[in-house]
Amino acid sequence: xxxxxxxxxxxxxxxxxxxxxxxxxxxxxxxxxxxxxxxxxxxxxxxxxxxxxxxxxxxxxxxxxxxxxxxxxxxxxxxxxxxxxxxxxxxxxxxxxxxxxxxxxxxxxxxxxxxxxxxxxxxxxxxxxxxxxxxxxxxxxxxxxxxxxxxxxxxxxxxxxxxxxxxxxxxxxxxxxxxxxxxxxxxxxxxxxxxxxxxxxxxxxxxxxxxxxxxxxxxxxxxxxxxxxxxxxxxxxxxxxxxxxxxxxxxxxxxxxxxxxxxxxxxxxxxxxxxxxxxxxxxxxxxxxxxxxxxxxxxxxxxxxxxxxxxxxxxxxxxxxxxxxx
Ligand SMILES: [Fe+2]
Numbered sequence: 001x002x003x004x005x006x007x008x009x010x011x012x013x014x015x016x017x018x019x020x021x022x023x024x025x026x027x028x029x030x031x032x033x034x035x036x037x038x039x040x041x042x043x044x045x046x047x048x049x050x051x052x053x054x055x056x057x058x059x060x061x062x063x064x065x066x067x068x069x070x071x072x073x074x075x076x077x078x079x080x081x082x083x084x085x086x087x088x089x090x091x092x093x094x095x096x097x098x099x100x101x102x103x104x105x106x107x108x109x110x111x112x113x114x115x116x117x118x119x120x121x122x123x124x125x126x127x128x129x130x131x132x133x134x135x136x137x138x139x140x141x142x143x144x145x146x147x148x149x150x151x152x153x154x155x156x157x158x159x160x161x162x163x164x165x166x167x168x169x170x171x172x173x174x175x176x177x178x179x180x181x182x183x184x185x186x187x188x189x190x191x192x193x194x195x196x197x198x199x200x201x202x203x204x205x206x207x208x209x210x211x212x213x214x215x216x217x218x219x220x221x222x223x224x225x226x227x228x229x230x231x232x233x234x235x236x237x238x239x240x241x242x243x244x245x246x247x248x249x250x251x252x253x254x255x256x257x258x259x260x261x262x263x264x265x266x267x268x269x270x271x272x273x274x275x276x277x278x279x280x281x282x283x284x285x286x287x288x289x290x291x292x293x294x295x296x297x298x299x300x301x302x303x304x305x306x307x308x309x310x311x312x313x314x315x316x317x318x319x320x321x322x323x324x325x326x
Pocket of ligand 1: 154
């Protein structure tokens with residue numbers, strides 16, 4: 001090792017060299033660079049936060065729009081039967097509650113026309129007990145003259161205390177009002193039996209304004225049941241979906257009802273309705289298709305747009321296709 005090597009390895013020499021290095025660094029630049037990096041990092045964090053909040057807001061908006069959207073939908077069910085020889089299309093309208101779908105019901109009428117039904121079943125609460133019946137009149141004035149239409153009462157029409165007047169109004173548009181009776185509808189070369197019963201509220205004493213003493217919901221149902229046979233496809237209109245035992249023990253091939261308003265709040269694939277009148281919370285028959293032994297029950301979620309929000313439960317026009325079994 002030479003002298004110069006010894007010199008360069010001394011602490012004093014190293015200190016001098018390190019001092020030169022640090023001397024070349026501008027402390028302000030270091031500070032600025034450090035603060036700048038911190039600022040940039042802070043901005044990146046803020047940007048990330050804003051982006052996450054933005055995505056959440058958009059998702060929430062999409063969820064709310066989808067959940068609370070109450071545009072008119074069409075729900076279609078197919079029923080295969082060996083009691084018919086060619087297809088029959090039935091439209092079911094329920095629980096309109098005097099609501100409007102476009103000016104003079106244009107949207108609803110267009111939807112019905114687009115579906116081209118062979119007949120229309122009105123399964124109660126078409127008129128409301130707390131509104132004028134302009135919306136119902138506007139609808140029936142058109143469909144009553146274009147289609148074979150059949151109607152049964154719902155509880156709200158009975159609650160109005162003027163169900164007889166509402167029925168007269170409905171009849172005036174050419175709609176057949178069923179009160180424990182049947183009608184035979186000829187479609188092509190085949191017949192369908194359409195039967196209908198009043199809402200059970202009709203038979204409670206307080207509301208019994210125009211009924212023969214002693215008649216009950218069961219009398220009407222039995223009367224309808226007596227008029228059907230096994231060889232002709234039969235459909236019963238009855239506002240209440242929860243009277244399952246009565247329907248099971250009847251001879252009808254199809255029961256069409258409403259009243260439940262789809263359980264008001266739904267989460268598709270999780271639960272089918274939160275609450276329905278006369279069924280309580282988490283109702284089984286809130287809306288949809290139900291197989292009752294050898295017969296079908298179709299519960300319309302209805303057309304009502306009341307102040308109580310419908311969640312994932314838009315108003316619906318129900319279409320039932322009867323398809324010949326091969
Ligand atoms: Fe109802």
